[in-house]
Amino acid sequence: MKIILIGFMGSGKTTVGRLLAKKLNLEAIEMDEMVLKMSDRRSVSEIFSLDGEKHFRDLETKIAKKISAIDNAVVSTGGGVVMRDKNMKLLKTGEIVFLKASFRTLEKRLIGDNSRPLFKNREKAKKLFNLRLKIYEKWADKVINTDKMTVNQVVTNILKNI
Numbered sequence: 002m003k004i005i006l007i008g009f010m011g012s013g014k015t016t017v018g019r020l021l022a023k024k025l026n027l028e029a030i031e032m033d034e035m036v037l038k039m040s041d042r043r044s045v046s047e048i049f050s051l052d053g054e055k056h057f058r059d060l061e062t063k064i065a066k067k068i069s070a071i072d073n074a075v076v077s078t079g080g081g082v083v084m085r086d087k088n089m090k091l092l093k094t095g096e097i098v099f100l101k102a103s104f105r106t107l108e109k110r111l112i113g114d115n116s117r118p119l120f121k122n123r124e125k126a127k128k129l130f131n132l133r134l135k136i137y138e139k140w141a142d143k144v145i146n147t148d149k150m151t152v153n154q155v156v157t158n159i160l161k162n163i
Protein backbone atom coordinates (compact mmCIF):
# COMPACT_ATOMS: atom_id res chain seq x y z
CA MET A 2 0.00 0.00 0.00
CA LYS A 3 1.22 3.49 -0.85
CA ILE A 4 -0.48 6.65 0.37
CA ILE A 5 0.52 10.05 -1.00
CA LEU A 6 -0.42 13.12 1.02
CA ILE A 7 -0.77 16.36 -0.92
CA GLY A 8 -1.81 19.87 0.12
CA PHE A 9 -0.60 23.39 0.69
CA MET A 10 2.21 24.36 3.08
CA GLY A 11 0.98 23.98 6.64
CA SER A 12 -1.71 21.44 5.81
CA GLY A 13 -0.13 18.85 8.13
CA LYS A 14 1.29 16.45 5.54
CA THR A 15 4.43 15.68 7.54
CA THR A 16 2.77 15.25 10.94
CA VAL A 17 -0.14 13.25 9.57
CA GLY A 18 2.21 11.19 7.39
CA ARG A 19 4.40 10.14 10.31
CA LEU A 20 1.49 9.09 12.50
CA LEU A 21 -0.32 7.33 9.67
CA ALA A 22 2.81 5.40 8.73
CA LYS A 23 3.25 4.32 12.34
CA LYS A 24 -0.34 3.05 12.55
CA LEU A 25 -0.06 1.18 9.26
CA ASN A 26 3.43 -0.07 9.98
CA LEU A 27 4.69 1.51 6.78
CA GLU A 28 7.73 3.61 6.02
CA ALA A 29 7.21 7.39 6.32
CA ILE A 30 8.80 9.28 3.44
CA GLU A 31 9.19 13.06 3.45
CA MET A 32 9.90 14.43 -0.01
CA ASP A 33 11.47 17.69 1.23
CA GLU A 34 13.83 15.67 3.40
CA MET A 35 14.85 13.50 0.43
CA VAL A 36 15.37 16.56 -1.76
CA LEU A 37 17.56 18.08 0.92
CA LYS A 38 19.62 14.89 1.20
CA MET A 39 20.13 14.89 -2.55
CA SER A 40 21.38 18.50 -2.45
CA ASP A 41 24.48 19.79 -0.73
CA ARG A 42 22.49 22.43 1.16
CA ARG A 43 21.35 22.68 4.75
CA SER A 44 17.76 23.79 4.19
CA VAL A 45 15.05 24.17 1.57
CA SER A 46 15.40 27.96 1.89
CA GLU A 47 19.09 27.64 1.09
CA ILE A 48 18.35 25.62 -2.06
CA PHE A 49 15.83 28.27 -3.16
CA SER A 50 18.14 31.21 -2.51
CA LEU A 51 21.42 29.72 -3.73
CA ASP A 52 20.34 27.35 -6.53
CA GLY A 53 16.90 28.74 -7.44
CA GLU A 54 13.42 27.24 -7.42
CA LYS A 55 13.92 25.45 -10.76
CA HIS A 56 16.76 23.42 -9.27
CA PHE A 57 14.61 22.53 -6.26
CA ARG A 58 11.80 21.42 -8.61
CA ASP A 59 14.18 19.29 -10.67
CA LEU A 60 15.38 17.51 -7.53
CA GLU A 61 11.75 17.08 -6.48
CA THR A 62 10.98 15.37 -9.80
CA LYS A 63 13.94 13.02 -9.32
CA ILE A 64 12.56 12.06 -5.91
CA ALA A 65 9.07 11.54 -7.38
CA LYS A 66 10.65 9.09 -9.81
CA LYS A 67 12.25 7.17 -6.96
CA ILE A 68 8.98 7.10 -5.07
CA SER A 69 7.09 5.74 -8.08
CA ALA A 70 9.20 2.58 -7.76
CA ILE A 71 8.53 2.16 -4.03
CA ASP A 72 5.71 0.16 -2.46
CA ASN A 73 4.44 0.22 1.09
CA ALA A 74 4.98 3.77 2.26
CA VAL A 75 3.23 6.91 3.36
CA VAL A 76 4.62 9.84 1.38
CA SER A 77 4.40 13.45 2.56
CA THR A 78 4.94 15.62 -0.49
CA GLY A 79 6.05 19.25 -0.68
CA GLY A 80 3.17 21.65 -1.36
CA GLY A 81 4.42 22.51 -4.84
CA VAL A 82 4.74 18.98 -6.16
CA VAL A 83 1.46 19.37 -8.06
CA MET A 84 2.92 22.10 -10.24
CA ARG A 85 4.40 19.48 -12.57
CA ASP A 86 2.02 16.97 -14.12
CA LYS A 87 4.95 14.65 -14.53
CA ASN A 88 5.40 14.45 -10.74
CA MET A 89 1.76 13.64 -10.24
CA LYS A 90 1.73 10.93 -12.89
CA LEU A 91 4.64 9.34 -11.03
CA LEU A 92 2.90 9.69 -7.67
CA LYS A 93 -0.40 8.36 -9.00
CA THR A 94 1.14 4.94 -8.32
CA GLY A 95 -0.34 5.45 -4.84
CA GLU A 96 -3.64 6.56 -3.28
CA ILE A 97 -3.58 10.37 -3.30
CA VAL A 98 -5.11 12.11 -0.28
CA PHE A 99 -5.54 15.89 -0.30
CA LEU A 100 -5.36 17.48 3.16
CA LYS A 101 -7.50 20.52 2.50
CA ALA A 102 -7.50 23.61 4.73
CA SER A 103 -8.57 27.22 4.31
CA PHE A 104 -5.93 29.89 3.77
CA ARG A 105 -6.83 31.35 7.16
CA THR A 106 -6.08 28.04 8.91
CA LEU A 107 -2.77 27.57 7.08
CA GLU A 108 -1.71 31.10 7.86
CA LYS A 109 -2.41 30.59 11.56
CA ARG A 110 -0.41 27.37 11.59
CA LEU A 111 2.58 28.95 9.88
CA ILE A 112 2.89 32.11 11.94
CA GLY A 113 6.53 32.64 12.90
CA ASP A 114 7.76 29.85 10.63
CA ASN A 115 10.58 31.05 8.39
CA SER A 116 11.43 27.76 6.74
CA ARG A 117 9.14 28.20 3.74
CA PRO A 118 10.44 30.60 1.08
CA LEU A 119 7.08 30.68 -0.72
CA PHE A 120 5.15 31.69 2.39
CA LYS A 121 7.23 34.75 3.21
CA ASN A 122 4.94 37.10 1.35
CA ARG A 123 1.31 36.68 2.41
CA GLU A 124 -0.26 38.04 -0.78
CA LYS A 125 1.91 35.92 -3.04
CA ALA A 126 1.22 32.85 -0.90
CA LYS A 127 -2.52 33.52 -1.16
CA LYS A 128 -2.33 33.75 -4.94
CA LEU A 129 -0.41 30.49 -5.05
CA PHE A 130 -3.00 28.90 -2.76
CA ASN A 131 -5.87 29.95 -5.04
CA LEU A 132 -4.03 28.74 -8.10
CA ARG A 133 -3.23 25.34 -6.63
CA LEU A 134 -6.56 24.50 -5.00
CA LYS A 135 -8.10 23.10 -8.18
CA ILE A 136 -4.93 21.19 -9.02
CA TYR A 137 -4.88 19.43 -5.64
CA GLU A 138 -8.53 18.53 -6.14
CA LYS A 139 -7.95 17.29 -9.66
CA TRP A 140 -5.34 14.75 -8.56
CA ALA A 141 -6.92 13.66 -5.28
CA ASP A 142 -8.55 10.27 -4.85
CA LYS A 143 -9.79 11.55 -1.51
CA VAL A 144 -10.22 15.06 -0.07
CA ILE A 145 -10.28 15.67 3.68
CA ASN A 146 -11.40 19.01 5.08
CA THR A 147 -8.98 19.36 7.96
CA ASP A 148 -9.94 22.84 9.19
CA LYS A 149 -11.74 21.66 12.29
CA MET A 150 -9.86 18.41 12.77
CA THR A 151 -6.97 17.38 14.98
CA VAL A 152 -4.07 15.37 13.55
CA ASN A 153 -5.48 12.25 15.21
CA GLN A 154 -8.89 12.81 13.64
CA VAL A 155 -7.36 13.21 10.19
CA VAL A 156 -5.41 9.97 10.61
CA THR A 157 -8.50 8.11 11.84
CA ASN A 158 -10.46 9.43 8.88
CA ILE A 159 -7.85 8.17 6.42
CA LEU A 160 -7.64 4.78 8.15
CA LYS A 161 -11.42 4.36 7.91
CA ASN A 162 -11.38 4.98 4.20
CA ILE A 163 -8.53 2.84 2.95
Ligand code: S3P
Pocket residue numbers: 008009010011014033045078079080081082116117118119
Ligand atom coordinates in the same frame (compact mmCIF):
# COMPACT_ATOMS: atom_id res chain seq x y z
C1 S3P B 1 6.72 24.34 -1.24
C2 S3P B 1 6.38 23.64 -0.09
C3 S3P B 1 7.37 23.15 0.88
C4 S3P B 1 8.72 22.94 0.21
C5 S3P B 1 9.13 24.17 -0.53
C6 S3P B 1 8.13 24.58 -1.61
C7 S3P B 1 5.65 24.84 -2.13
O1 S3P B 1 6.92 21.94 1.47
O2 S3P B 1 8.66 21.85 -0.67
O3 S3P B 1 9.29 25.21 0.41
O4 S3P B 1 5.93 25.18 -3.29
O5 S3P B 1 4.47 24.85 -1.69
P1 S3P B 1 5.73 21.87 2.57
O6 S3P B 1 4.43 21.80 1.84
O7 S3P B 1 6.04 20.62 3.31
O8 S3P B 1 5.83 23.09 3.41
